[in-house]
Amino acid sequence: MTTRATGASRPAASSAVPHPAVPPGTTDHPISPHDVVDYPRPRDGLPEIIGTPAQLSRAARSLAAGQGPVALDAERASGFRYGQDAYLVQLRREGVGTLLIDPITCGPLTDLATALDGPEWILHAADQDIPCLTMLGLKAASLFDTELAARLLGRQHVGLGAVIEETLGLRLAKDHAAADWSTRPLPTSWLIYAALDVELLIDLRDALAVELEAAGKAQWATQEFEHIRTRPAKPAKIDPWRKTPRAGSTVRSPRSLAILRELWTSREELAAELDRTPSKVLSHQALIAAAVARPRSRRKMNALKEFSSRQARQNQERWWRAIERALEMPEEELPPPVLPWAPRSSPTRAPGSATTLKRRTSSTAYVEPSGSAPRRFACPRSSSWRRDASAVWPGTLVRRSSRDTPAASVLRRSVSAWPSWEPGRGRSSRPPRPSRQHCAEHTPIMCGGAPLTGTSERRTAVVVAGSSGTSRPCGTQWTSKP
Structure with a gap:
């Protein structure tokens, strides 16, 4: 990655609060770390918390009268409270400024939902905030995700602070990301942190949008933003108690698993009743210890x-x-x-999977013109496959994890029209890019089909996924050969 020349200029500021760099940094030419300056507080001062229905109604009318997109963020109390409820909602719009809303004391957010039904939402890591915003009755009509935009541009660091530093040359304080946002009253330093989370999102969105257009990825980004906005909520996990840390490698016998399940269920019920995160009601280690020891009495x-x-x-x-x-x-x-999951794509623990990952990463570099193959495009979990008896049709190879990253779907659309392709065979074997019509109709899972095992056996898999996430057969064949 090329480093941007030092000395990025900034508009003259009337106060001590700096302005974003002009021109903004890009993926190939980020703002030099030496030119990054601290952004300690909101430029317009710290707004008061909106905590009553009357205040919310006035704020909603003001927000509806603003111009342009709306920057949003939500603060939760993960690790402290049960569930993922939002305890503070931050918004910013041109002509309005920053709004800090307490959804716990404001009552129903109907007026706010009406004001937000129309303008584009700007969020960073939208898939984390949209669920809790939806629980409040807030739904986006259109979306721009600055984190996903940074990923599509090949940024190596996609946290909000890192992207703002490289693009706008400003450094935000990130001291309270893991705070208990259910605390009342909220300390002033926390409120400053919350306000800064949306302070620069509009400037960041504009800079990333220009870069996406220049890179020819604006349409990709639009499709991915729409996918995040419209995809349904994740279904409930099957046997979530099996995900207790260290359970898979420690608790094996059916009786021990039963102890783990009963303790986990009882802990969940009490945690929901107390509105506390389950691990603060009874530690994960206690669940595992009881399941392994199988005590026969209360004393034991x-x-x-x-x-x-x-x-x-x-x-x-x-x-x-x-x-x-x-x-x-x-x-x-x-x-x-x-049976425990197969090892991840580690060269020492699973050399076959590691080889597959390496070849898929090199394949991604072709799809990604910059030559950067972000981990989100070809990650170790996506290189491990298993046969699933509940598949739609016999013999289907499905991913070990049901999690599907938006950026991976961009990659899938890019290679979906390649009828027979052998990864890692050099530039001469690279097929032409697919047509847009074909991309819209067929979306194969990743770009190799079956994993390689290091043998000379030729492996072919017919595996695709529809836009709704359900598998269906297709004539597209993927061939992988060591």
């Missing part, structure tokens, strides 16, 4: 060091009842063990 359960904490002792009767249910459960009701 209490003897486990993981159950010696104050939070564990407060509800020891509840935990023992959960363990007792699992110990008394008939054999036919015990949860079945599941």
